[in-house]
Amino acid sequence: MDIRTKAVLAGTAKDSQYNSVITPIYPSSTFRFEELGKTKGYDYTRSGNPTRAALEENIAALEGGIGASATATGMAAITTVLFLLEPGAHVVTGNDIYGGTYRLFKDVFAKRGITFSFINMMDLKAIRKAIQPKTRMIWIETPSNPLLHIVDLEAVIGLARKKKLMTVVDNTFLSPYLQRPFEFGADIVVHSTTKYLNGHSDVVGGAVVYKSESIGEKIRFFVNGLGVSQSPYDAWLVLRGIKTLPYRMEAHQRNAGKIASFLEGHPAVKQVHYTGLESHPQQALIKKQMKGAGGMLAFELDTKKVPLKEFFKKLKLFQLAESLGGVESLIEHPWSMSHASMGPEGLKASGITQETIRISTGIEGTEDLIEDLKKALGK
Numbered sequence: 338m339d340i341r342t343k344a345v346l347a348g349t350a351k352d353s354q355y356n357s358v359i360t361p362i363y364p365s366s367t368f369r370f371e372e373l374g375k376t377k378g379y380d381y382t383r384s385g386n387p388t389r390a391a392l393e394e395n396i397a398a399l400e401g402g403i404g405a406s407a408t409a410t411g412m413a414a415i416t417t418v419l420f421l422l423e424p425g426a427h428v429v430t431g432n433d434i435y436g437g438t439y440r441l442f443k444d445v446f447a448k449r450g451i452t453f454s455f456i457n458m459m460d461l462k463a464i465r466k467a468i469q470p471k472t473r474m475i476w477i478e479t480p481s482n483p484l485l486h487i488v489d490l491e492a493v494i495g496l497a498r499k500k501k502l503m504t505v506v507d508n509t510f511l512s513p514y515l516q517r518p519f520e521f522g523a524d525i526v527v528h529s530t531t532k533y534l535n536g537h538s539d540v541v542g543g544a545v546v547y548k549s550e551s552i553g554e555k556i557r558f559f560v561n562g563l564g565v566s567q568s569p570y571d572a573w574l575v576l577r578g579i580k581t582l583p584y585r586m587e588a589h590q591r592n593a594g595k596i597a598s599f600l601e602g603h604p605a606v607k608q609v610h611y612t613g614l615e616s617h618p619q620q621a622l623i624k625k626q627m628k629g630a631g632g633m634l635a636f637e638l639d640t641k642k643v644p645l646k647e648f649f650k651k652l653k654l655f656q657l658a659e660s661l662g663g664v665e666s667l668i669e670h671p672w673s674m675s676h677a678s679m680g681p682e683g684l685k686a687s688g689i690t691q692e693t694i695r696i697s698t699g700i701e702g703t704e705d706l707i708e709d710l711k712k713a714l715g716k
């Protein structure tokens with residue numbers, strides 16, 4: 338079935354009593370037993386809820402998994418996956434992963450018996466070298482945030498499978514509309530549904546998607562045990578947002594492509610990082626594993642020509658804010674905002690500079706957005 342059909346319909350029919358077209362919100366924390374030992378499938382909302390189940394079935398269908406767990410935030414989803422590891426286990430991951438994930442790994446799990454190697458995931462040799470006898474998992478984020486480095490899914494997952502390592506892909510940046518890691522053999526896909534899946538900047542949420550029942554059983558156990566499941570209201574909002582995901586992604590990337598071309602030709606811009614530009618050094622890989630370039634881009638501002646503060650102050654439509662994936666265009670400074678928790682060393686290792694500016698392109702009129710940037714960059 339077409340992903341546009343799945344986005345609108347998969348999992349949504351949950352009301353057989355009144356046949357409501359839209360999934361009802363079931364705010365009930367608890368569910369009556371029919372008789373001792375017999376329920377209608379739900380007993381307590383932390384462990385399961387029909388509204389949340391609709392969202393989980395929908396996301397699983399989009400990614401091509403057999404099931405999913407919807408969590409309170411993206412970080413809750415990532416935390417849940419890390420609980421699959423035994424103390425002493427080692428994880429190989431990128432030195433340019435999402436700042437919150439980096440902090441969770443380095444400052445929370447590394448102090449609780451899990452070890453990590455943060456490396457350049459574009460370098461297959463470096464990955465091979467980082468794998469130790471205790472390595473159990475490879476954590477992949479592609480494209481990376483905010484410089485849009487691409488990790489070769491087929492090659493890295495292929496290597497992991499040979500070594501019997503679990504692979505997890507954070508697919509937040511592209512959404513299943515533009516990239517489906519299960520097609521390359523990944524074991525788990527995680528999302529911050531806060532971003533493109535919900536798409537309207539009005540909820541935080543996450544999801545863990547799996548394609549084997551043995552992993553699914555453990556994920557559901559930890560989501561319930563840790564108490565990180567998503568509220569029915571929030572799950573309903575994400576489910577509503579997903580219905581237009583394919584159309585939003587098309588609009589995001591159309592705008593992003595035009596903005597990237599404009600920035601690339603501007604004298605106050607030193608470099609543009611965008612997967613849709615021919616100047617991106619990994620075009621072959623992009624064409625192989627992505628169904629589109631997406632809506633995220635970054636650029637290096639020549640701050641000798643246009644000082645940072647002045648640039649941000651002049652913008653009227655682009656809003657200076659963290660986060661991404663919503664219908665409105667956001668702009669931010671990774672060094673002092675989204676990625677500040679990495680510290681100067683982590684930032685330098687990832688390639689982020691004090692001149693890096695990240696844009697989450699919204700779906701507003703293209704010419705309005707370019708005009709806004711033109712005014713802020715000056716002649």
Ligand SMILES: *Cc1c(COP(=O)(O)O)cnc(C)c1O
Pocket residue numbers: 410411412413435437438478482507509510528529530531532541542543
């Ligand atoms: C935002 C984000 C997260 C964290 O999700 P929250 O919903 O903010 O907890 C994880 N990974 C990526 C790539 C993200 O952009």
